[in-house]
Amino acid sequence: MPWTAGPPAKTARDKMRIWRILGAVAGDRRVKAGAILLVGAAVYWFLLRLPRPPEPDIVATYRGGKVTKEELRRYLHEFFPRCSKHAQCRRHGEDHEDCGTDEACETFPDCSAGEHAEIQQPLLYRGATTALIVDRLIAKRVAEKKLAERNQTKHLMKHVGEQLSLTDLDQALHTTKIRVEATEVREYYEKNRSRFGDRTLSDVTPEIEKLLSSEKEKEFLKDYARRLREEAVVSVNYDLLRWPEPSETEIEMLFTEKTRDLIRPGRAKVLLVSISTSLDKVEDSAKEARSKLLGGASEREMAQALGKGAGTRIAVRWIEDDSPLGQSLQLSRRVPGEVTDITNHEGARSVARVLKREERRQMTLDEAKPRLLKEARKRARERFLQQNAGTTLFTIHGKPYSLGDFREEFEELSPSEQARYSTFEERRKLLDRMIDRAVLVEKAAEGVRTKKSRGRYDRIRTAVLKQILHQEDVDDQLSVSEEELRTFFQRRHRSYRQPARVKVSYIRTAAGSSAPEDIDRARSRAEAALTALKASGCNDARFAEIAGKYSDDPAVSKTGGKIKNWISETDDLVTELFSHRFHENILKLKQGEFSQVFQVGNDFYVVWVRKREEARDRTFQEVRDLVTRDVKTLRHQQMTYKMEMELLQKAGAKIYDYTILNMTR
Numbered sequence: 001m002p003w004t005a006g007p008p009a010k011t012a013r014d015k016m017r018i019w020r021i022l023g024a025v026a027g028d029r030r031v032k033a034g035a036i037l038l039v040g041a042a043v044y045w046f047l048l049r050l051p052r053p054p055e056p057d058i059v060a061t062y063r064g065g066k067v068t069k070e071e072l073r074r075y076l077h078e079f080f081p082r083c084s085k086h087a088q089c090r091r092h093g094e095d096h097e098d099c100g101t102d103e104a105c106e107t108f109p110d111c112s113a114g115e116h117a118e119i120q121q122p123l124l125y126r127g128a129t130t131a132l133i134v135d136r137l138i139a140k141r142v143a144e145k146k147l148a149e150r151n152q153t154k155h156l157m158k159h160v161g162e163q164l165s166l167t168d169l170d171q172a173l174h175t176t177k178i179r180v181e182a183t184e185v186r187e188y189y190e191k192n193r194s195r196f197g198d199r200t201l202s203d204v205t206p207e208i209e210k211l212l213s214s215e216k217e218k219e220f221l222k223d224y225a226r227r228l229r230e231e232a233v234v235s236v237n238y239d240l241l242r243w244p245e246p247s248e249t250e251i252e253m254l255f256t257e258k259t260r261d262l263i264r265p266g267r268a269k270v271l272l273v274s275i276s277t278s279l280d281k282v283e284d285s286a287k288e289a290r291s292k293l294l295g296g297a298s299e300r301e302m303a304q305a306l307g308k309g310a311g312t313r314i315a316v317r318w319i320e321d322d323s324p325l326g327q328s329l330q331l332s333r334r335v336p337g338e339v340t341d342i343t344n345h346e347g348a349r350s351v352a353r354v355l356k357r358e359e360r361r362q363m364t365l366d367e368a369k370p371r372l373l374k375e376a377r378k379r380a381r382e383r384f385l386q387q388n389a390g391t392t393l394f395t396i397h398g399k400p401y402s403l404g405d406f407r408e409e410f411e412e413l414s415p416s417e418q419a420r421y422s423t424f425e426e427r428r429k430l431l432d433r434m435i436d437r438a439v440l441v442e443k444a445a446e447g448v449r450t451k452k453s454r455g456r457y458d459r460i461r462t463a464v465l466k467q468i469l470h471q472e473d474v475d476d477q478l479s480v481s482e483e484e485l486r487t488f489f490q491r492r493h494r495s496y497r498q499p500a501r502v503k504v505s506y507i508r509t510a511a512g513s514s515a516p517e518d519i520d521r522a523r524s525r526a527e528a529a530l531t532a533l534k535a536s537g538c539n540d541a542r543f544a545e546i547a548g549k550y551s552d553d554p555a556v557s558k559t560g561g562k563i564k565n566w567i568s569e570t571d572d573l574v575t576e577l578f579s580h581r582f583h584e585n586i587l588k589l590k591q592g593e594f595s596q597v598f599q600v601g602n603d604f605y606v607v608w609v610r611k612r613e614e615a616r617d618r619t620f621q622e623v624r625d626l627v628t629r630d631v632k633t634l635r636h637q638q639m640t641y642k643m644e645m646e647l648l649q650k651a652g653a654k655i656y657d658y659t660i661l662n663m664t665r
Helices: 010-026 031-050 068-079 113-119 124-146 151-173 184-190 202-229 248-257 282-294 298-305 324-329 365-387 402-409 413-421 424-444 451-473 482-491 516-534 541-550 573-586 624-650 659-663
Strands: 058-062 065-068 232-235 266-276 311-320 344-345 348-358 391-397 398-404 501-510 598-600 603-613
Touching: 058 068, 058 124, 058 659, 065 068, 065 124, 068 124, 068 659, 124 624, 124 659, 184 202, 202 424, 232 266, 232 424, 248 365, 266 282, 266 298, 266 324, 266 501, 282 298, 282 348, 298 311, 311 324, 311 348, 324 344, 324 348, 365 402, 391 402, 391 424, 398 402, 402 424, 482 624, 501 516, 516 541, 516 603
Parallel strands: none
Antiparallel strands: 058 065, 232 391, 266 311, 266 348, 344 348, 391 398, 501 603, 598 603
């Protein structure tokens, strides 16, 4: 049936609707024109209804100040990449630190919208305007509280200046390239010929020059610092670093003080069987495991019956009642000899027999002593440092540096770093590094600080002062209860799981370039190393021998290719991005296995897994510090946002979307 028009349109709206329908069917160009006019009219109507700024150039106002278009553009320009038109400066290249505001590369307002299309968004402009106002209000608050005049702030500012001076000195020292003589290259080649196989001296010269240059540079800087120290007439009183140990009486008093916090949670020692749900007949295997546990089978008998391999884990371990696995197995209700029900946990069917039980109780002095000793040592250290703060620890050219100066440096270290310097010898090494730093800073101060350094200093100074304000107005108000930490852990316990991890030894052969012949040569050497490893049983000594023959990594001669730390997947996205290729080739290997030869960049690796631990749940006590950090970070973000919103509200901040829409059209 042919299409026919309906009754005549009675209103303008009806006419418009019919016109649009007809246009859509017939392809009439008037539809597009009409739609454009309609949208344009809507935008115009919307703009007319937006509040107008007091002046055309104003983006926002607040009590005591305003933000102009020019100021907002400059703020955006500082935080976003330059467009192609301004990426290079005619005088300074890609380094814009020394550029003046009148130079072409900084005169960005002449850019078209297309050149900055990635930031031509009203929401982004609005967010940047808010951030700019907050920065100004915080700077005003910093000035009112006179944060920059406080001793601790001055110390941090001193640190900033020292760091910039050291950076400038480092750049100055590297202006002259350290020479590597041809005779040195030949000598190294002859001494390590077995490492280079059939490659000629000319083939490996660039690689050897780079290696020797790196080693010479380290020695040069070490020798440079030593000579400066000899010239500086340094005297040191190392005995001030012999900090007193807490007495037994002090530990007992601390135990009495901390009694309420020294609670050992209920826990059970169990024979645990976990079978991955990805395995075939997992339910039958889980039922068989429970049946044998009920029959009193030992760990060894369980392993013989079920097979202890990939997907099946059998172990005797302590599990806390309030851990996720402990709650799943309902251990708080179990008694020794009892077998739990089969339960789902972390992708596995788990069942356990309780071997021993300990109820929640107060810790004894002996049990609590390791934890108390750490706190008692900290108090004894702080007391000693406070009493002797003004005593001279060392002098350089007669200028004294007190124990109080050392204390400031020490307390800026993280808790884990402080723990590294728990002994007198380690603290002595730390002091020697401080003295080396001081003489280097003294040498660097002889030069004139550049405009670039002053610009960096001002930016860092602002960031430090903002951080201190956050510390006072936000972080000092953070208080997290034990209950809050445990609740947070229970809700997110999967994210704190210890992933599978391995300890490995490696051989690396380097191509040196992307040339096909270099790549093939490096791969062949790695494959030869793997063949040699498989030809005989492997142990640390045998691996070190083969690594010394084939590996191009200088560290292998000292370590035998052994990496001491555990390797596992990490939550650090940046680290994981760069380590993923390495991880995917070794984390699937069993203990004692070799990897196939694999490539990372222009290097080829062969890896031997010396030790392996499967993934497991970690108890709350194991990750308590991580949980505390995460809870405080979350609370910090919430409280910082609240503080900034209160600042904006008190200042009566008002952003004019009319101006922003005009800037981004």
